[in-house]
Structures are given as structure tokens and as C-alpha cells.
Amino acid sequence: MSLLWIDGFNHYGTNGSRLAASAAGAYDTLLNNSGTVFVDQPAMGGKGAQLSATGGEGFALAKAYPAPYSSGALGVGFHMIYPVSFNTLDFIVFMSSTGTVLYRIQLNEGTGKLAILNGAGTTLATSAGTLANMTYYHVEAKMIIAGSSAGSIEVRIGGDTFVAATGITTNGTAVGQIAFDQRVAGGDSCVFTMGNLYLWDGAGSVNNDWIGEKKVYTALPSADTVDADWALSTGTSGYDLINDVPAVDATRYLESSTVGDVSIFETADVVPASLAIAGVMTVVRAEKTDSGAGTLEFGPVHAGVPSLASKAQTNAQFLWAAKVDQLNPSTSAPWTASEANAAQIELRRAA
Structure with a gap:
């Protein structure tokens, strides 16, 4: 890991x-x-x-x-x-x-x-x-x-x-x-x-010993894409409902009841070009509002290639979940700053 x-x-x-x-x-x-x-x-x-x-x-x-x-x-x-x-x-x-x-x-x-x-x-x-x-x-x-x-x-x-x-x-x-x-x-x-x-x-071959001083840059969703299946609670822009700090759970959210629904979002460019990237962590905040199975897949996308984690949703309140990617899924190499800035976020209703 x-x-x-x-x-x-x-x-x-x-x-x-x-x-x-x-x-x-x-x-x-x-x-x-x-x-x-x-x-x-x-x-x-x-x-x-x-x-x-x-x-x-x-x-x-x-x-x-x-x-x-x-x-x-x-x-x-x-x-x-x-x-x-x-x-x-x-x-x-x-x-x-x-x-x-x-x-x-x-x-x-x-x-x-x-x-x-x-x-x-x-x-x-x-x-x-x-x-x-x-x-x-x-x-x-x-x-x-x-x-x-x-x-x-x-x-x-x-x-x-x-x-x-x-x-x-x-x-x-x-x-x-x-x-x-x-x-x-x-x-x-x-x-x-x-x-x-x-x-x-200490597992793996990267970031497994004395990582040293690092800075975390936070890139929030900044635009919708053509992949926009998830329904909006209000308004016309999906990204604008999920980039609030703090989140407005009661009135501003995306939802899906259909397996296979996918929404992908652009993110803001926040990483200076001169920096080396140790890893990218995608975080989501989600809840499940009805009975039965429900699985959310989420993660980064670069050059059309996603790296998705699967999370079974059983919580009846909004909770955070996260996925760390040390390698770019499209290159299988460490991320560059320009690649991290170009990364998108995918949400998929998997079950």
C-alpha cells in the first residue's frame, strides 16, 4: 500500500x-x-x-x-x-x-x-x-x-x-x-x-520509507462533463452541488437509483508545475437513503482511464470515504503535476 x-x-x-x-x-x-x-x-x-x-x-x-x-x-x-x-x-x-x-x-x-x-x-x-x-x-x-x-x-x-x-x-x-x-x-x-x-x-516500492515534508493541495470539482447521469437536487450544474465547504447535505447533492449511472467532473488546477506528486487521494461524502443493496464506485480519471474504489453504502448519514492512488491509472507511473491538475473525478452507481 x-x-x-x-x-x-x-x-x-x-x-x-x-x-x-x-x-x-x-x-x-x-x-x-x-x-x-x-x-x-x-x-x-x-x-x-x-x-x-x-x-x-x-x-x-x-x-x-x-x-x-x-x-x-x-x-x-x-x-x-x-x-x-x-x-x-x-x-x-x-x-x-x-x-x-x-x-x-x-x-x-x-x-x-x-x-x-x-x-x-x-x-x-x-x-x-x-x-x-x-x-x-x-x-x-x-x-x-x-x-x-x-x-x-x-x-x-x-x-x-x-x-x-x-x-x-x-x-x-x-x-x-x-x-x-x-x-x-x-x-x-x-x-x-x-x-x-x-x-x-512499508509495503510496495514507492512512498514506503521516510516520505519527508509534503504539502497537500485540495482540488474541488470545477465543471461538469458530458458524463452527467446523476440527478441534481437543484440547479443545472452538478459540480456546483458537491464543492461546498462545508457540504450542504440537506439541499445540495447528487443522487442515483439506477445501476450504471456515471457522472464525471473536472477539478481545479491547484498544484504548481515544479512539484513532484507523492499521491492523489479522492474523497467522497455519501449516504444511502433507502433499503437494499447500494454500492458507490469513485476515484480519479486521467486521459479517459479511471481507477475506482468500491464502497458498499450502508450508512444513513453522510460520511466521508477515500481512495489513494500513488500511480496515474493511464500511465502506471507516478503522477506529474500537470497530470494531477488534469485529473477528473468519477462517481458510478455500481449496485
């Missing part, structure tokens, strides 16, 4: 709106509190997700992996900034599918140090260097899942090793999810803002 998830947090909601209200389905845990909100972060290239957790609330955000990992490598990267604070928080946590904490990377916002701990709370390593509040950093962490003391956890800041724990046995329990921001100590809410988030594993 390699690249598992990409999120620039630009397509969910407006500045100050709660993640829990508009990002449902994208993540498996989203604290519904007044501090876990979208915030404008021009230095990160758009919006960020401000995560906030007080004592007893648990994690502000968590995402399950496609399947549990009992071997191999897992990685995560994002930009971050945190305010003046004296709290300690679980910054990044690798957990089992049932929520058991396996390993945690803690941030002491008072000292600026990072520490790596096991699930029992034993400190395995502490950074010699320190981070500074109100400063932007790129963070990337990698966990090697292995037995016989062959496992490790390393955190890099700006591409350089900041803290690492090696010679540890990390395959005792499979890793099923990753979580962010849980208060450990301190009197106030533990807050930090993340942006340009990505997750990866």
Missing part, C-alpha cells in the same frame, strides 16, 4: 467549525469539543486541525489502519505548531484495534522535549534537543514492528533524527490504529495544530 492517507483539512469545514461536525467518517475518533476545530494556517498552506483534549476526554483524533499490522513499518508525517503551555500530552500513539496503547510519543510542552514510552508507561528514550512553542515544525515518525529486539521507533523533525528508541520488541500486539493528542499532565487543555497529514506503511 505505501501511502495510506492524505489530508490537508481544507475540504471539511470553515475556520472555527468543529471536526466532529463535518469530518465524520474520515476518522474513527473525533472529540466533539469547542477546542477541536479547523483553523486557518497560511504557513501550512491552508487549514489545519487544532486538536484539544482535557483530562479524561481521551484522544482528540484517531484513525484505524486498513488492517492490523504485526510486522513491517508504519509512518506518519505532518506539520505542527503548539501554543505556550506547561502540559504533557500523548502526541502520537500506536494502539491495538481495541484501543490498547502499545507505544506513545509524548510532548512536554513546557520543556519542549519528546519522549518515547511503551504501553506500560516506561520511558524508552527522551530527546536531547527541545522544540519551541509558536514555531512551525515538520514531524515524521516511523515504527518498525518486529520481534527479538529488532523493533524501533524514531521521530524526525525537519528531516533530522530528534529522538529514537531502538532494540525493542514491538510485535507483541498488532497495531490497529494511530491516535493524536491526549492529556497526560497539566491543568489546561492540551492543544496543538496539525496540517498536511499523511500515513504510510
